[in-house]
Amino acid sequence: MADTRFANYINPVIEATNALGGSARPQEVYKHIAGTLNLPDQVLNEEKKSGGSKFENQVAWARFYLAKAGIIDSSRHGVWSLTDKGRKITKLNDKEIQELIREVQAQSLPTLRPTQPSPTVIVRKRTTEPGEEQAEEPPPPEELNYRGQLLDIIMALPPDGFERLCQRLLRESGFQEVTVTGRSGDGGIDGIGILQINPFVSFKALFQSKRYSGSVSSPQVRDFRGAMMGRADKGIIITIGTFTADAKREAVRDGVPPIELVDGEMLLNMFEQLELGLKSRITYDIDPVFFSDFK
Template sequence: MVQVPAYTQMMWPAIDALKELGGSAANDELLTKVIEVMRLPPEVQNIPHTDGRQSKVSYNLHWAKTYLKKAGYVDNSVRGVWALTDAGETCTQQDVALVPALVRKMAADAKKNGLGDGEEPVVDAVDALEVNWKDQLLDCLKSIKPDAFERLSQRLLREAGFIKVEVTGRSGDGGIDGIGVLRLNLLSFQVLFQCKRYSGSVGPSTIRDFRGAMVGRSDKGLLITTGTFTAEAKKEATRDGAPAIELIDGEQFCDLLKQLKLGVATEMVERVVVDPGWFSKV
């Protein structure tokens, strides 16, 4: 039976990968490097998580990063860039092995002081909300009709700066769902796009078929899915000597909808914390 490494097994490889990447990395960069460091075969990389928006490896790496952040070995920015802290730069594999116990002790101390319930040592309010809203949003996206998803993708591209975005969706068109023009300062690029609304993983054959349909029409392609892309699909999309195809998976699509405020609103929540220690000194 194929086994995905547990998050505890991925913490040190994550530290090692960040060091190899110069001390910091975006989420996808770090995932790719961890897979390389751990030498995970494709059959392990491509096992989907039950949420349908990421692989099991990606999910477990998320928790590895969360534990490491709780322990003070890594930090992340609002742009999703993870970086080693001073402690992370100098920590040893033995130090990292102690992280789960350290985080559990932090949770127990928080519960003792009335600051948490201690049920889950690493899920804080931000983590829980981050997971829940994306799951809810993806459920909404998967429930709409395919042509509605194409129109939504069209709207998203327009909001992101594309001009002359047209949805074609013609049968026998090689899977091309639309075409748009992206203007960057004085230059304009014609971009063909394809939309896939489903829960599974997109494989390399889909990338090759899409690229074949692009021949003679455009050198730029964009493939959007509510699911995920296999590691082989990502490699095929950036294969040397072939036109590069940009990939947007379900996780990124959710982030873009939130960023562009399309059907997703952000609310500020006040958190009230009682300090029992203060009252004991009155």
């Protein structure tokens, strides 16, 4: 069993994840806790006998117990997020922490592993005779409708909720230190993040989230670029709607920093690819040929 000093980091993990917008990558949580608790270098640099940071290991164990208690959810892409239960918790008292630990230990789980969410891809299986081509069949209406329903759910979010959703999406896509600013009069900049390409290369990106179903125009793209000039290497505009042809040309115009455009269709594709906010449903088609052999 892990060093029980991890219990000291249970509340800090909750507080850090909440302060970072309800979701965060592990390194962001470590950094936030170290800064908030003013941990000395001696603690941060201490290593386990087997190697690796003892501090980060204890925080990871705290996250593990919180995940098993249903307070933290760890996506397969390495993002820790507060569950509905977790968002209702400000701080656990000592008795609640000890009870949480006892309940999780009673499950006799020996290893520390990230929890795996259900896959989101809808799989349809159909058997065919050898050499027979399988015809493309349209999915049933309920499978076609879920994208529209997902879009409606996103559209119904308040503006700050959509900004936090974009923050989560960027984290799931590999960005680190993603911060939502949401300041008015800042050229429409809603947040900032850093994408680490490899140990030697990273770049800073500013993003803007537009929660409306209309088309984003070229002047809006230019205004956003003007606000980000000298502040970041790249810009990202995420919208539920679409981009005009001029907006798309403006985004890749020569001689200026490029702007990545994510429209509603691409946004839904990303939710599918990242398996975010969707649950799997596997269906099967009956193969009557198989049963004919038994008649």
